[in-house]
Amino acid sequence: MNPSRDIKDIKYGHDLNAGPSSVSSASSTANSSTNPLNERKIWLFSLKNLRPEEVPPEDQLGKCRLVTEFEKLNRIGEGTYGIVYRARDTRTDEIVALKRMRMDREREGLPISGLREINLL
Structure with missing residues (x-):
């Protein structure tokens, strides 16, 4: 080179x-x-x-995983777009934060501010 x-x-x-x-x-x-x-x-x-x-x-599509690959341990908090849980990765036994996105208020899909938050995570 x-x-x-x-x-x-x-x-x-x-x-x-x-x-x-x-x-x-x-x-x-x-x-x-x-x-x-x-x-x-x-x-x-x-x-x-x-x-x-x-x-x-x-x-190529990132490290997307199924939510079933995590064991919810306890609820950490709640925000505008969802609930955050302390969870255990069943593959690695690592403790992680798992966020469940709230979609019940949106008729037209996820708002752009929600997409920005996902990108930050």
Whole structure:
């Protein structure tokens, strides 16, 4: 890798060791309407290894888990958008905070302020 290259110069999904032709083919594949979403590769630039790394398919949508994978222990508090519980992760035995979002007052789905709160969590 050329140490003088700036991180801004690295293209999304571009293999640094490949020639310039791979940039155009990688971007055309990602933009192709025939390419299903589950086949699209996602790449992140690793600051530790100083190279792009592919995100495994199981991590591409985040670390979403079923609520049944947690055991509610006790109620911690209540806010505008829901109730917060102290819970135990049944996979790791780690104690976590689990928030149950309140949707009963919303006829048109989750308000934008609720989405902002989810993003912060």
